[in-house]
Amino acid sequence: MVTTFAAAAGTLPATPALVIDLPTVERNLRRLADDVRRHHLSLRPHTKTHKSRRMARLQMVAGASGLTVAKVGEAEVMADECSDILVAYPAIDPARTQRLAQLAGRCIIRVAVDSVEGVTSLATAARQTGTTIGILVDLDVGFRRTGVQSPQAALELAQIVSKLEPALRLDGIFFYPGHVWSPAAEQHEELRRIDAVLAETIDLWKQLGLSTGIVSGGSTPSAYQSDLISSQTEIRPGTYIYNDMNTVRAGFCNLEDVAAAIVCTVVSTAVPGKAVIDAGTKTLTSDRNARVPESGYGCILEYPEASLTRLSEEHGEIDLSNSPNKTHVGERVTVIPNHICPCVNLQDRVWLQHANGDLESLNVDTRGMLS
Amino acid sequence: MVTTFAAAAGTLPATPALVIDLPTVERNLRRLADDVRRHHLSLRPHTKTHKSRRMARLQMVAGASGLTVAKVGEAEVMADECSDILVAYPAIDPARTQRLAQLAGRCIIRVAVDSVEGVTSLATAARQTGTTIGILVDLDVGFRRTGVQSPQAALELAQIVSKLEPALRLDGIFFYPGHVWSPAAEQHEELRRIDAVLAETIDLWKQLGLSTGIVSGGSTPSAYQSDLISSQTEIRPGTYIYNDMNTVRAGFCNLEDVAAAIVCTVVSTAVPGKAVIDAGTKTLTSDRNARVPESGYGCILEYPEASLTRLSEEHGEIDLSNSPNKTHVGERVTVIPNHICPCVNLQDRVWLQHANGDLESLNVDTRGMLS
CATH class of the missing domain: 2.40.37.20 (D-serine dehydratase-like domain)
Known part of the structure; x- marks a missing residue:
């Protein structure tokens, strides 16, 4: 080393x-791309780690289906590298929603939201711009940072979103298992519990004919344990490209x-x-x-x-x-x-x-x- | 508030x-300037806090005699605002010494150093450029981060510096009481102990005819207690301009x-x-x-x-x-x-x-x- x-x-x-050692970057990208293929998942790397167009391009070449960002400014830059951007952040104040609505005219923009105020604000901006913003309903699976608090609450917010079409488009579910920080066996049970909560949510939505096309999970630690969350359709790891202590x-x-x-x-x-x-x-x-x-x-x-x-x-x-x-x-x-x-x-x-x-x-x- | x-x-x-609230900045600058005048000290604010030319200018207008920086890049920028810059950092590797030697052709540059390697490296760069760099011998007064370990060690390094004239110029003593973080009475004794160590060092230098023209102390906490360190001639507070929790x-x-x-x-x-x-x-x-x-x-x-x-x-x-x-x-x-x-x-x-x-x-x- x-x-x-x-x-x-x-x-x-x-x-x-x-x-940044490029051969190690390429090895890290290949390792996770292989893993993701094996589990039939989509990969949407979080660009917050590298903040670099060049690294984003390498991730796209390695098979990513889209990119993740936290900030609207990051979305605006990364939209040059990829036509499918997820803002994994409640970017819901007017300063952000107006720029996002503009950007949605150039590429697919999705935002993770957990509040009625949030979806309303995004819908208003999209309506004014004549664009459509995709929404993932943010469901708290145990990290207790953002996210609606139950499958039922996720359903209720999804119903509100579906009524705001065509300004908004209900694209699915977002979760962030930030409390899972170990590959140890005792965490497997927690990952399976998360999977059950997701399955329950998907089921509730299906009963009302709502689409959960995307079920987007996060974090490098959970990415390496993707087999334990079979309900997810994509993952958003960030750190895996470089790794750290x-x-x-x-x-x-x-x-x-x-x-x-x-x-x-x-x-x-x-x-x-x-x-x-x-x-x-x-x-x-x-x-x-x-x-x-x-x-x-x-x-x-x-x-x-x-x-x-x-x-x-x-x-x-x-x-x-x-x-x-x-x-x-x-x-x-x-x-x-x-x-x-x-x-x-x-x-x-x-x-x-x-x-x-x-x-x-x-x-x-x-x-x-x-x- | x-x-x-x-x-x-x-x-x-x-x-x-x-x-940044400008009226509060101006009040903070006045408060310390008054304090410094009362104690007959020079004020050399550390620009690491604001990193702004405009704020540096306000500090100069409020009576600062020079500016302090940590990085050579900061020195290069602040040299436009002030002709007397102290690099409060052992900027002793060739990448830094060569730029400092160049800058010493434009204004007074002083560097705090605690090693023979450091003074030699600065002397080499200054000699190559045909300039003179001022040296403050960094004396550890208890924070245990940098600084020679005793008045005797300070004297020995000062003697080495004085032999490297005219590339170097022995300007005095540097200390940083970073371990003093309270105005409480129990810290007064520590500040008086520091003052005694400084007085002992000054005395040793004087006996050999070495100049301790500048005795430069640091930190916002100790700046507000300057009366307890009578041996110092200048202070280098940074945070006082903005304050924080x-x-x-x-x-x-x-x-x-x-x-x-x-x-x-x-x-x-x-x-x-x-x-x-x-x-x-x-x-x-x-x-x-x-x-x-x-x-x-x-x-x-x-x-x-x-x-x-x-x-x-x-x-x-x-x-x-x-x-x-x-x-x-x-x-x-x-x-x-x-x-x-x-x-x-x-x-x-x-x-x-x-x-x-x-x-x-x-x-x-x-x-x-x-x-």
């Missing part, structure tokens, strides 16, 4: 620098499957037992590891026994007391962050590393898009 | 939006002194007892409160009894179970973040609110600068 990024660490003009420590992949790393420079070793790198929260974010919060702010490939224990905005402090090897001022080291998505969002450009070691600048096209 | 941002919340075209909960200011807030829209109330706003870690960051970590990810002005308990990348979950008032989908609410500096760094532009309520777009000129 160290060797994957070692060449980049040696040749990069400046640090901190986020490096969250997916590694949760057991969904190995360090060798991580395609993104941040090359840093050691800028101080003055405090005994410590080294300071030039990456703090403005590069690595303050995100702790989802599975092992006490594991620090990332994995240092060259010093696996060391721990990234404290971050300031621009400093990362490495505790070397458990490391048999010591570093020195000026050395470049490679950090795998806990959560790659917000780290990518801090960069205007990242470095794409080709199989032959060549480095190419890659724009983060939708970085920092707010609405 | 709610009223300060209420007008902006009603008129902003889209959310999430970071609003860190400075409020630590007791350094009141909510009325907070000049920066993030206006958000409620996008879901489907889960009972909760509301979801359109600001997650990609807007508010994952920074917990430095003094009260369990207080959530910010203060919601309209719902002071509510708590921002969980963030995803684009969702903020508000627990309303303790709030007598409930919100509704579409309502705009105002969040004071825990730590304003990394939030500003996520925005290309913020909104500047004038005394008459007018909103003006303000560029975050050095946002996302990495090296």
Whole structure:
């Protein structure tokens, strides 16, 4: 694993620098595409992880049927790469609905919604523009963030949507199992329970002749366990393209499957037992590891026994007391962050590393898009 | 306090939006400028908080003697506003030293350094460019992040610097009391201990005829307690211009002194007892409160009894179970973040609110600068 990024660490003009290893990206895309084919699912990757047109194109080539975004600004950019966009977010205030209605004139736009206010607002915008927005009814399956609270409530919102045709088009059901964060056997029961709730919802809709054409599930952890949710028709994983210490420590992949790393420079070793790198929260974010919060702010490939224990905005402090090897001022080291998505969002450009070691600048096209 | 941002919340075209209240900024600048004058100190504000030329200009007008930056890219931008820049960071790798040496041909550049490798690297770059870089010897006074470990070690590094003239110029001592995070009486003793360490260092240098012209201290918390460190000649506070829930909960200011807030829209109330706003870690960051970590990810002005308990990348979950008032989908609410500096760094532009309520777009000129 160290060797994957070692060449980049040696040749990069400046640090901190986020490096994406293209062969690992391609392997990660193939792995999930094969998995999805085996389970007869559609794949609609979430572009929030890479925020890059180029990566979106690679996902489309690898068999994605559409793309997922969180922000309307992301939808506007990704519409150049794909004609079928899902906004996996209640984008329901007028600032967002009007832009979405416009965009629905260019490509298929679907939005996940959980409120009457939300569908009404989208319908108004679509009516004014003369377009049609597809709606997925957001059903809470246990994460307790968004989503209507029962199959019956999903049916009621679906009925409201179906009455707002042709401004809206009822396209199906949306769920996000964000509370499933492990491949362990005890989570299988939870995934099967979610499947039963979905089946109940689909059944209720069918009884009233409503279409549940799309049943859209999410997250990288659940994507790798798709066989346990047979009611879903598509999945929306994001992180799988790059992976990070969250997916590694949760057991969904190995360090060798991580395609993104941040090359840093050691800028101080003055405090005994410590080294300071030039990456703090403005590069690595303050995100702790989802599975092992006490594991620090990332994995240092060259010093696996060391721990990234404290971050300031621009400093990362490495505790070397458990490391048999010591570093020195000026050395470049490679950090795998806990959560790659917000780290990518801090960069205007990242470095794409080709199989032959060549480095190419890659724009983060939708970085920092707010609405 | 709610009223300060209420007008902006009603008129902003889209959310999430970071609003800076100019009258509060001006009051905060005056307060510290008065304080600094009273203690006969120089003020060198850290621009990492606002990352804005315009705000830097306001600080210069309010009596700052120079500016502080962390990144060389920030120094290059701020050099247009001020001819005396301190890089409060061991910017010692070749990618940084060469740019700094160039910049030293345009204005006074000083760098805080704690290693022989660091001063050698800066001297090499300055020699190649034919310029002079000022050096402050970074002394660890207890935060244990960077800095040489004793007055004697500071003297030894100072002697090395003085031998590298004229490429380098020994300008004094740098320290960062980042572990002092309270105005409480028990911290006064620590500030006095720091002062004694500084006095010992100054004395050692004097004995060998070395100049400690500048003794540069840092942080907003210690800035408000400058009278306890009489050895320092200048301070480098950053947050004081905007303030945030860190400075409020630590007791350094009141909510009325907070000049920066993030206006958000409620996008879901489907889960009972909760509301979801359109600001997650990609807007508010994952920074917990430095003094009260369990207080959530910010203060919601309209719902002071509510708590921002969980963030995803684009969702903020508000627990309303303790709030007598409930919100509704579409309502705009105002969040004071825990730590304003990394939030500003996520925005290309913020909104500047004038005394008459007018909103003006303000560029975050050095946002996302990495090296």
